[in-house]
Amino acid sequence: MLENPGKDEDFSHELIRLADIFNALGKCWVCNTDIVRSDALAAAIVDHYGLEGDEADEASEALERAISDSDVEVGDWEDPSVCSYHGNVIRRDD
Ligand SMILES: [Zn+2]
Numbered sequence: 497m498l499e500n501p502g503k504d505e506d507f508s509h510e511l512i513r514l515a516d517i518f519n520a521l522g523k524c525w526v527c528n529t530d531i532v533r534s535d536a537l538a539a540a541i542v543d544h545y546g547l548e549g550d551e552a553d554e555a556s557e558a559l560e561r562a563i564s565d566s567d568v569e570v571g572d573w574e575d576p577s578v579c580s581y582h583g584n585v586i587r588r589d590d
Contacts, residue, residue, distance in 0.1 A: 524579035
């Protein structure tokens with residue numbers, strides 16, 4: 497499924513499903529949006545396939561890139577418990 501993403505929407509949907517399976521799915525506590533933890537998901541997939549060394553590095557890099565290029569929410573860069581939108585909102589309120 498990762499090899500052939502097809503439509504972006506399907507890919508995002510698959511990513512969220514995968515993240516759920518690999519315990520790498522969170523939710524924004526403000527708006528309940530699904531948040532895919534790209535680093536956690538990449539690490540879990542690499543681990544699942546037993547990759548090591550350079551292979552593991554390349555795979556997780558490619559996975560993280562694919563995830564951040566997709567339409568899925570990966571959370572705020574500073575506070576991963578909120579989506580990127582609410583991360584900005586919260587920072588603005590400080
Ligand atoms: Zn949110």
